[in-house]
């Protein structure tokens with residue numbers, strides 16, 4: 001009995017596995033709309049029953065919102081690999097605008113396309129299809145070996161698409177039950193739809209709204225212009241001063257907690273062959289911004305940003321009004337990396353504005369919230385074992401990659417349960433998650449399932 005038996009079982013079970021996924025996709029478990037609350041219960045029940053059918057001790061756990069599903073299965077006797085927790089979410093995004101769908105979002109089907117077979121329907125890629133890759137791998141493993149190769153905890157959430165309000169309290173209340181050696185999260189994609197990827201870095205975020213108030217009221221620009229400093233000009237100058245001519249952010253101490261990439265990660269990123277010309281071309285651009293001495297992937301994944309998301313003030317209606325406005329406003333957010341502390345970054349923004357506005361101008365702030373970046377220590381052997389397993393399954397070797405956005409769940413596992421998390425997923429860039437006509441490639445579903453079997457095999461060897 002070997003991994004090959006599990007892989008061939010996955011191959012022969014693919015039609016039945018697809019049918020099971022279609023069944024789950026028919027349940028309209030939209031988490032954000034209270035009208036669908038009952039369907040979220042049904043989806044959780046479906047998952048409990050499915051886990052039980054393969055011998056996992058599973059239950060639906062109520063929360064103030066939609067329920068969690070938690071399951072436990074012991075590994076075969078004599079195996080002492082790590083205890084693994086798997087996370088996925090069964091809730092889905094709303095379907096609007098419904099008229100742009102080519103089929104009923106909750107009447108999913110397998111479709112033949114020029115690029116191969118796809119499973120079409122809401123949640124097929126985000127995240128029911130991805131979640132089921134892991135369950136199907138476990139099903140095949142148990143069918144062949146009678147038990148899983150290591151202890152596994154299954155943890156499925158039903159509020160991911162609506163801000164996960166119950167997640168932190170649930171993790172805190174059930175910390176002892178959920179804490180394992182490593183978390184596997186399947187809610188991401190292949191790099192450029194082709195390179196299997198383990199996300200080890202996620203940028204954090206800090207944001208604040210700034211208001212500069214100059215004169216005590218809006219003024220006539222004919223009577224006051226020339227003598228009075230225009231708050232919009234002051235704001236514009238200060239915003240421009242946030243970056244120097246080389247694209248570096250000028251805030252005091254901003255780069256103190258920004259680490260350099262290791263040579264190994266740098267080499268892996270170079271090996272990805274990222275085509276930044278195409279990346280920019282797809283949005284109608286040709287020239288890069290950002291720090292001049294950094295590579296495009298560094299700029300997207302491992303370097304911090306300071307971005308203005310909106311600026312307003314004065315008269316913005318039709319026609320003209322010769323006003324010298326009293327106030328100017330801007331919304332600023334920073335993507336954070338490494339050990340950058342959101343509170344420290346927000347303070348440095350305030351210090352910058354206060355030090356540089358004219359002395360008789362007032363600065364005030366609204367909001368001021370943040371979350372640090374998540375950086376996984378790849379020291380846990382499961383990382384290298386999983387990278388090997390993924391490289392064995394896919395035509396391209398797997399790489400550790402970064403993610404420019406924020407996926408809070410990874411940080412929660414670290415902060416609340418003290419576990420490192422591996423984000424591994426098989427979605428493709430054109431899956432249209434959160435949009436009409438969402439799909440999941442049959443290749444993603446099939447090879448994703450096979451990937452988990454290989455990962456479990458590698459990890460459980462210890």
Ligand SMILES: [Zn+2]
Pocket residue numbers: 089126127160187
């Ligand atoms: Zn998702």
